[in-house]
Amino acid sequence: MNSFTFSKSCLFLSFVTSALLLSGCEKKEEAPPQTHIVAVAPKMSVNEFIDEANKKLDVATLENNTAQWVYETFITDDSAIISAKSSERFLTTQKELLAQAREYQQTPMDPPTAKAYTNLTKGLDLLPPDKSEEISELAALGTKMSGIYGAAKYCKDEAAKDNAIKKASPDEKGEKNCRDLTALSEVMAKSRNYDELLDAWTGWHSISPQYRNDYARYIELANTGARAYGFSDLGASWRSGYDMPAADFEKDVERLWTQVEPLYKSLHCKIRSDLSKHYGADKVPLDKPIPAHLLGDMWSQQWGNVYKLVEPYPGIGSPDITGALVKQKKDAVAITKIAENFFVSLGLQSLPESFWQKSMLIKPRDRDVVCHASAWTMDAKMDVRIKQCIQPNEEEFLTIHHELGHVYYFLAYNNLPMLFQDGAHDGFHEAIGDTIMLSITPEYLKKVGLTDKVVSSEQATINQQMRMALEKIAFLPFGKLIDQWRWKVYSGEIKPEDYNKSWWQLRTQYQGIVAPVARSENDFDAGAKYHIAANVSYTRYFLAHILQFQFHKALCDAAGFKGPLYQCSIYDSKAAGEKLQKLLAAGASRPWQDTLESAIGTRQMDASAILDYFAPLSAWLDEQNKGKTCGW
Ligand SMILES: [Zn+2]
Numbered sequence: 001m002n003s004f005t006f007s008k009s010c011l012f013l014s015f016v017t018s019a020l021l022l023s024g025c026e027k028k029e030e031a032p033p034q035t036h037i038v039a040v041a042p043k044m045s046v047n048e049f050i051d052e053a054n055k056k057l058d059v060a061t062l063e064n065n066t067a068q069w070v071y072e073t074f075i076t077d078d079s080a081i082i083s084a085k086s087s088e089r090f091l092t093t094q095k096e097l098l099a100q101a102r103e104y105q106q107t108p109m110d111p112p113t114a115k116a117y118t119n120l121t122k123g124l125d126l127l128p129p130d131k132s133e134e135i136s137e138l139a140a141l142g143t144k145m146s147g148i149y150g151a152a153k154y155c156k157d158e159a160a161k162d163n164a165i166k167k168a169s170p171d172e173k174g175e176k177n178c179r180d181l182t183a184l185s186e187v188m189a190k191s192r193n194y195d196e197l198l199d200a201w202t203g204w205h206s207i208s209p210q211y212r213n214d215y216a217r218y219i220e221l222a223n224t225g226a227r228a229y230g231f232s233d234l235g236a237s238w239r240s241g242y243d244m245p246a247a248d249f250e251k252d253v254e255r256l257w258t259q260v261e262p263l264y265k266s267l268h269c270k271i272r273s274d275l276s277k278h279y280g281a282d283k284v285p286l287d288k289p290i291p292a293h294l295l296g297d298m299w300s301q302q303w304g305n306v307y308k309l310v311e312p313y314p315g316i317g318s319p320d321i322t323g324a325l326v327k328q329k330k331d332a333v334a335i336t337k338i339a340e341n342f343f344v345s346l347g348l349q350s351l352p353e354s355f356w357q358k359s360m361l362i363k364p365r366d367r368d369v370v371c372h373a374s375a376w377t378m379d380a381k382m383d384v385r386i387k388q389c390i391q392p393n394e395e396e397f398l399t400i401h402h403e404l405g406h407v408y409y410f411l412a413y414n415n416l417p418m419l420f421q422d423g424a425h426d427g428f429h430e431a432i433g434d435t436i437m438l439s440i441t442p443e444y445l446k447k448v449g450l451t452d453k454v455v456s457s458e459q460a461t462i463n464q465q466m467r468m469a470l471e472k473i474a475f476l477p478f479g480k481l482i483d484q485w486r487w488k489v490y491s492g493e494i495k496p497e498d499y500n501k502s503w504w505q506l507r508t509q510y511q512g513i514v515a516p517v518a519r520s521e522n523d524f525d526a527g528a529k530y531h532i533a534a535n536v537s538y539t540r541y542f543l544a545h546i547l548q549f550q551f552h553k554a555l556c557d558a559a560g561f562k563g564p565l566y567q568c569s570i571y572d573s574k575a576a577g578e579k580l581q582k583l584l585a586a587g588a589s590r591p592w593q594d595t596l597e598s599a600i601g602t603r604q605m606d607a608s609a610i611l612d613y614f615a616p617l618s619a620w621l622d623e624q625n626k627g628k629t630c631g632w
Contacts, residue, residue, distance in 0.1 A: 046104045050116045053097050054417040058380060061418070064090040065378050071143075073360050073387060075151055075368040084143040091135055095128040098229060112589065116419040119588055123241015123426075125537050127225035127234065138221040142535065145211045145218070149533040150370040153178040154203030179203070181298070182363070182371055182389065188298050189305040189395075194279055198516055201293035208527030215527055216496040218535070219489055226490075235490035238483070238537045242425050243591035252605065253480065253539060256546050259607035260476050263614060266621040267473050268512050269630035271295075271303065274310040289514035289632045292507070299529055300513050301478040303470040304395070310466065312620070317460025318467065319442050319451035325392040328449075332361035332390035338448060339400045342436055343408050346570065346577025351407070352382045363389035372530050373399050375406035377414070380421055384410050398437055405433020413587030424583075424592035427543025427605075432584065434548040435555065438613075439569035447571065458616075465566060465617035472545055473614065477510035479542030484510075485526060486538070500525055512632040549609035554600035555579055565613045 044052070067086030071079040101121050109117060128135050155178040179187075179200075187200035219234075226234040239246035268290070275294055276284040284290060296305025311318070325335065333356070340351050363371055373388035384407045390396045409432050413421050423429030442464065445451040485506050488494040494502045500519055503526045507513055519525065526532045553565055559573035570576035583599040593603040611618070 046107045046109055046117070047113055049100060049104060050113055050120075050417075050419065053101075053116075053120055054419055056093055056097065057418040060090050060093040062379050065376060069376060069378065069385070069387075072150070072370040072374075073364075075147060075370065080143055080147055084139045087142070088136060088139045091126075091128045091139065095135070098127070102229075115588070115590060116417070118243070119419045119422065121229070122237070124237050125535060126222060127229050127231070127237060129221055129224040130228050134221055134224060138218065138225070141214050141218045141221070145214055145527075145533045146370070148207065148211055149530060150372075151180075151368045152204075152207040153180050154184060154200075154206060155179075185298055188293070189296055192278065192309065194283060194294070197293045201298065202517060204298055205523065205525055205528045208524040208533070209522060211527060211533065212496075212499065212524035215524065215532070216499075219496075222535070223490060233490040233492070235483075235487035238539075239487070243593060253542065256542075256605060256607050257476070257480055260473070260546075260610065263611065263618055263621075264473055264476055265512075265630055266618065266625060267469055268632075269625045269628055270621055271306070271310055271470075271474075272512075273628060275306070278309050287629050287632065289508050289512045291516040292513045293516045295474075295513070299478065300507075300511060301475055303474040304467060307467055307470055310470075312462045312466050313459040316463055317442070317455030317457065318463050319445050319454075321394040321397055321445070321450060322392070324445075324450045325394075325397060330392050332388075335390055335392065335397055336361060336386070336400050336404075338397070338450075339404045339436075341448070342401065342439070342571060343404060345572045346580060347574045348408055348577060348581065349411065351404075352384065354383055355385060355407070358383070359385045360387045361390050373403055375403040375410070377407075377410035377421075380410075380418060381414050382411070398440070401437045401440070402430075402433035405429075405431075405436060408432065409584050409587075412581060412584035413589075416587045416589060420587045420589040422588035424586065424588060424590075424595040425543070426537070426540035427547055428583075428592065428595075430540050430544030431547040431551060432580075434544060435551040435580075436570075438548060438552040439571055441567060441569045443567075444569040444571050461566070461616055462620050465614060465620075468566075469614060469617055472610070475545055476542065477512075479538065479545055481506045481510040482529070482531060482538035486532070497521060508632070543605060546605055546607050546610060549613050550600060550602075550606060551580075551583070553609040553612070564616070565609065566616070 064086050067082050071083035098121065101117065104117065126138075129138065157177065181204060184200045184204045187196060191197050191200070222234045226232075226237045229237070231237040231240070236246055239249050242249045242252075244252070272284060272290050273286060275290060276286055279294065284294065290300075292300045294306070295303045297303065307318075330338070336359075344350055360369070363369065369389075370387070371389040373386070376385045376387065377383070378385065386400070386403045386407065388396070388400065388403060390400060406429060409423060409429055410421075442451060442454045442460075446454050485494065485503055488502065489499070498521070500521050500523050504515055504519060507515075515525070530536075531538050549565075552568070552570075555570045555573075555576040556565065556568035558579040559568070559570045559576040561568040561570075579599065583595065586595045586598075596605075597603045
């Protein structure tokens with residue numbers, strides 16, 4: 001089910017991410033009243049404070065990650081309690097550190113200390129409210145929403161639902177009639193029957209209304225926390241994590257979107273016309289937004305699954321990765337080894353033995369787990385893991401590359417102090433594995449035995465580019481709009497009574513899609529997306545989609561590749577590997593602009609590499625769209 005643009009909260013063991021994991025709190029009572037109220041000088045120097053923060057976070061994150069790992073790989077009422085309590089303790093530690101940090105706001109600092117201080121206090125996905133009962137409530141709501149999302153099943157009828165809940169044996173009627181997100185996503189991916197798709201789509205979207213009220217309360221509490229630390233709301237905290245003023249960051253995101261918007265609209269135009277041919281103009285009108293359930297994915301965020309419907313030149317030159325994996329009987333471990341091998345070919349280390357022992361690479365048959373793929377560093381050293389329900393198909397094959405990108409990032413910076421153990425910014429973390437995926441070219445697949453022939457022709461190129469664009473270009477507006485919506489929810493510009501209406505306004509405005517059936521404020525369609533239920537900020541994925549092409553170009557240059565960017569694979573290039581390692585090893589020890597400059601010679605994120613990469617398709621789409629009315 002998981003597409004490779006997802007990550008999850010525990011991605012970064014660092015303070016920042018563990019904080020995403022929510023919590024409640026058995027907090028100590030307030031200190032007794034002070035006998036004097038004049039501010040006293042901080043007890044320790046700021047450098048000593050940062051040292052202490054690093055040590056405390058080291059201990060707290062290990063404990064918290066352990067509890068979260070158990071919970072997500074074994075969802076029960078018991079593990080939910082352990083998870084919530086552990087998050088609660090973590091937030092308490094965080095809260096104490098943040099309170100202490102306030103004493104140093106005006107203290108002069110050397111650059112590394114200032115950066116550590118920024119990492120401690122800015123860009124946090126969640127900030128603890130002052131009152132311990134509010135922390136507890138926030139934690140409980142977070143656990144509840146993730147729990148419902150993770151264990152959710154859509155059942156055709158109530159009797160089936162009861163059976164599923166009672167864990168009736170799989171051959172009984174209950175399990176058959178109840179489908180979880182994995183099963184529903186399978187329908188979205190494979191079915192091309194309008195009504196079947198509609199059933200799967202509406203089924204999944206019938207789950208989230210359960211926590212619509214919880215979500216509204218969650219936002220209230222999360223804002224209370226943010227305000228306690230001087231932010232106007234939690235969205236302002238999210239936007240503060242990019243080593244630049246929040247307003248400049250917003251402008252930067254807008255600038256990048258403006259660069260890529262024409263290509264998205266051009267792709268949308270062509271895909272809509274192809275879908276209209278398949279489903280009929282009554283179902284897919286040529287001048288209207290596309291119904292959201294027809295794009296091969298529960299959230300219409302990546303459209304690769306409809307490739308066969310829109311393939312520019314049927315049957316030409318598209319390597320069949322799924323077919324090869326199935327035919328060669330590659331299991332989850334074998335698939336993971338293929339991805340590991342790519343990193344090793346660049347000169348990076350093999351994965352530690354514990355990775356293979358402790359990861360969850362297949363979906364257990366006997367219990368509920370959060371299948372959403374994620375990468376974990378448990379101890380900020382060598383205990384790195386992946387949790388993914390790998391099946392032998394192309395999507396999972398790509399996802400494991402994405403997740404290993406996180407893992408190699410963790411390993412590259414594991415000698416840094418805790419507050420530097422993070423991506424240069426969160427978009428960097430999401431971009432690494434995807435950068436490697438851009439090197440999964442037909443030539444590369446042939447080298448590793450996953451295809452036996454490479455067709456090189458203009459038509460094969462367009463086909464290949466279309467496959468990529470359905471993932472990479474189709475995703476861009478979705479990547480942007482999730483937080484457009486949430487920034488407004490946090491700021492109060494979007495009120496709880498308008499959650500659904502505003503959600504669909506943005507979906508239509510940016511993506512050019514529309515809900516397939518009438519919606520109302522009894523629905524909570526935003527909550528049908530993992531990152532909303534789990535409160536994980538999302539702009540990182542948008543940034544990652546831009547950055548990965550920038551990185552790819554820089555690594556291809558390092559590898560000495562000459563030729564069009566889309567043909568480059570850095571497989572086996574130690575020079576590219578060295579450059580990559582340098583980028584990763586810096587972690588979050590410097591402002592991201594410095595890291596970007598030293599790695600690829602520019603201080604700006606820029607979309608020209610992605611446009612450059614898709615130049616052939618872009619020209620082809622212009623040709624195809626001639627005479628069509630594009631837009632919606
Ligand atoms: Zn990720």
